[in-house]
Amino acid sequence: MRVDQVFARTARRQPHDLAWVMADGTHACGFAEADRRVSRAAASLQRRLPERAAVALLLSNHTDFLLAYLAVSRAGMVSVLVNVRLGAPEVERILQDSGAALALTQPDLEALLPGDFARLPVAALLEGAEESPREAAADENDLCDVLYTSGTTGQPKGVEFSHRAALAAGWGIVLDAAIAPRDVVMQLMPLTHSAPLHLMALGSFLAGATQVVGSFDPATPRAFLEVAAGHRVTHAFAAPVAYLLAAAQDGVDLDLSAVKAWIYGGAGISAAQVRGLRARLGGRWMGVYGLTEAGPNGTMLHDADHAHKAGSIGWRAMLNAELRLIDDAGAEVPVGEVGEIALRTESTMRGYRGRPDLTREVLDARGWLRTGDLARRDADGYLWIVDRKKDLIISGGVNVYPRELEDLLLTHPQVADAAVVGVPHPEWGESVCAVIVPRGEAPSLEALRSHLGAHLAAYKLPRLLRVVQALPRNASGKVLKARLRESVA
Numbered sequence: 001m002r003v004d005q006v007f008a009r010t011a012r013r014q015p016h017d018l019a020w021v022m023a024d025g026t027h028a029c030g031f032a033e034a035d036r037r038v039s040r041a042a043a044s045l046q047r048r049l050p051e052r053a054a055v056a057l058l059l060s061n062h063t064d065f066l067l068a069y070l071a072v073s074r075a076g077m078v079s080v081l082v083n084v085r086l087g088a089p090e091v092e093r094i095l096q097d098s099g100a101a102l103a104l105t106q107p108d109l110e111a112l113l114p115g116d117f118a119r120l121p122v123a124a125l126l127e128g129a130e131e132s133p134r135e136a137a138a139d140e141n142d143l144c145d146v147l148y149t150s151g152t153t154g155q156p157k158g159v160e161f162s163h164r165a166a167l168a169a170g171w172g173i174v175l176d177a178a179i180a181p182r183d184v185v186m187q188l189m190p191l192t193h194s195a196p197l198h199l200m201a202l203g204s205f206l207a208g209a210t211q212v213v214g215s216f217d218p219a220t221p222r223a224f225l226e227v228a229a230g231h232r233v234t235h236a237f238a239a240p241v242a243y244l245l246a247a248a249q250d251g252v253d254l255d256l257s258a259v260k261a262w263i264y265g266g267a268g269i270s271a272a273q274v275r276g277l278r279a280r281l282g283g284r285w286m287g288v289y290g291l292t293e294a295g296p297n298g299t300m301l302h303d304a305d306h307a308h309k310a311g312s313i314g315w316r317a318m319l320n321a322e323l324r325l326i327d328d329a330g331a332e333v334p335v336g337e338v339g340e341i342a343l344r345t346e347s348t349m350r351g352y353r354g355r356p357d358l359t360r361e362v363l364d365a366r367g368w369l370r371t372g373d374l375a376r377r378d379a380d381g382y383l384w385i386v387d388r389k390k391d392l393i394i395s396g397g398v399n400v401y402p403r404e405l406e407d408l409l410l411t412h413p414q415v416a417d418a419a420v421v422g423v424p425h426p427e428w429g430e431s432v433c434a435v436i437v438p439r440g441e442a443p444s445l446e447a448l449r450s451h452l453g454a455h456l457a458a459y460k461l462p463r464l465l466r467v468v469q470a471l472p473r474n475a476s477g478k479v480l481k482a483r484l485r486e487s488v489a
Contacts, residue, residue, distance in 0.1 A: 001140055002163045004038060004074035007205045011035035014208045017182055020063045023214030023227045027063045031208070034067070041071035041125035042133035048120075049101055051076035051136055054146070056100040057192070058082045058091065058109050061215045064122040065191050066201060068104045069145075071125060073163070076136025079145040080158070081192040088112045090156070094148055098158055098353060140164040146353055147194055149292055158353030159292050161198070168346035169194070169295035170202030172318045176300045177261050177286060179235055181208035184258070186228055186236040188216040194296040195265050195288065198347065200237050209235070221245035225281070229254035237263045237288075244273065247280040259283040261303075265290070268385075271310035289313035289385075291371055293362065295347025297321045298371075299383065312382040313375070321345035324368070325377055335379060338386050338399075341371045374401070391481055393422035395430050400460050405452060409434060412451050414443040419471050421485045423464065433488055434462035435471065442467045464488070 001009070011019075015032035022028075029037070045055070055072045057079055059065045072079045080098040082091055091112045095103070103119045113119055144163040148156040173179065185204045189196045191213075204211045212231045216224055216238065224246045228236060236259065243262060262281065265288040269277070274285055284303035290296030298321065301314040309315075317323040324332055325339035333339035344367045351359035362370045374386040387401040394400070402420035409418035417437035422430035434448060443451075445465040452461055466488045472480040 001167070002073050002136070002138060002142075003144055003166060003202065003205065004042070004070045006167060006202075007031075007038065007070055008035050010205060010208045014181060017208060018210040020066055020211045020213060021231070022063055023186075023188070023212055023231070029063065034070075036130075037067055037126060038070040038074055039133055040130050041067060041122070042074035043131045044125040044128070045071060045075040045077060046133050049075075049077060051138065052078065052143070053102070054078045054080050054098050054100040056080040056082050056095055056098065056103040056105075058084060058103050058105040058112060058119075059122070059191075060084050060106065060109070061187065061189075061191055061213055062106075063211075063213050064106070066211065066213070068122050068125070069191075069197075069201075072104075073144065074133055074136065076138040076142075078143045081145060081147050081197070083148070083190065083192045084109055084112070085190075086112070088114075094156065094158070097155075098146055138163075140167070143350070145197075147192070147197070147292055157355060157358060159194075160350040160353050161295065161347075162350055165295060165347045165349065166198050167202055167206065168320055169198035169297050170204075170206050172295075172297040172320050172345075172347060173199040173203040173263075173288075174207050175319045176302075177203075177235060177263060179203050179207040179209050183207065183209040183234040183260070184231055185209050185211050186231070186233040187211050187213045188224065188227065188236075188242070189238055190215075194292045195237060195290070198295055199288070199297075200235075216242050218242075218245060222249045225249070225254050225256065228259060229256055232258040234258055234260045235263065236261075237265065239266045240264045240269050240273070241267075243269075243277055243281070247277050256282055261286050263288060265296075268311045268313075269306075271306065271308075274306045274310050287313065290318075290343075291373070293349045294321070294343045294345050294369055294371070295349070297345045297347045298341075298343055299323065305382075309380070309382045312378075312384050314383065315381040317343065317345070320347070323383075325375060325383070326370075333377075335377050338374050338376050340389055341373045341375050341383070342368045343371060344368050391421075393420075393430050393432055395422065395425070395432060396428045396459065398459055400432055404456070405432070405434065405460065405462065408452050408455055409436065409448065412443060412448065414439050414441065415448075417471055419479045419481065419484055420462065421481055421488065423485065423489045431464055432460065432462045433464035433466060435466045435468055435484060435488060437470060438467055 011031035019031040019034040140163045287301035290298030299314040387403040405420045416439040425431040
């Protein structure tokens, strides 16, 4: 089935249940009415574009986003997801790379589009006489959407998913997080990202859950909890920082008893942090590890595991996936040794748009995806991320993992932000360079080496220090290490 066909099935099963609503209570719509609007919007798209055309969604978090995404699917077309935090040049590159013929957008975002690029507000899809769309020829194996990676190592790549793969990601979270009909899912993270879209949105379509849509504002973290309490949310997905900021607010006295699962991804949470979050917010805590190319299905750290394995990514792949820890030759590595995580999932991408060469580098003929994440499996079978493979520093023939240093640098009272990169060295191959944003007066290299030396072997310690006002980051907040290496070399 296509994504829109799954939604239509849910609408027949639960016609009067609420499909979606904005966080402020507006734009509430039941499944049956939402499905009628999807059909009307799809017919409008079919009058404008041929089947299988690529349609860019340049939309902020809103119920209109869900409507537009479903309408593109029902029209037999392909959604191209565009992060609204990008700049106009980056948006233009994505439009060119994807071959999008039209952008569905909103007035305050039109300035991001090239002047002559075809655009249409979502509301215009619902204008005119109501009509039914033609039944699209596309099926579950056809292309559903294209999500663009963050581009920390170069230009963003378009990651293509079939309907079947995208829905498999949704089934993964429905099964592992036990999302049921009439549950309420809070959607405050960007819907252009794979976890909010494929996991939470499609999971909600599959399960028949209501989606509460809005945006998280770090300046008003209490509002995050007010939305959860006001809508009797049962499942939420967010980055750990959102939960930590919300829990730190005075007077967390809201009724959050409806929450079954607080789900997080993008970073780990320590055992102490989980204890604090449970005390303040209650509920079960579940950590998702994955990457866009995997749908993003990977692993799940379940609630009970946090007591003794917080910070790990769990001991098994999600229920419709499998995992191996391998060396460069593809052989499994022993317990305790570092290897690259490889995933084989039903939700894996078809490939990078227009780049079969790059696809072959990470995805083999048997469906195994090399993630680029290095990890170590402990004696109990739990996996611990060590670093990104591309960020590995080899100094004097010895591996140095930047993440290990970065975590410790951030514990120094004079360090507000930090990244560690390798810079060329004529004898050692690479030297370890710490790049910091100081908190107040910058510490010296000697002071940082002393701080790190209490925890690390001498060969891992930085030989160089660079002090900057800010680390270069992309629209998703990830440090652009390639740019950083160029600037400090």
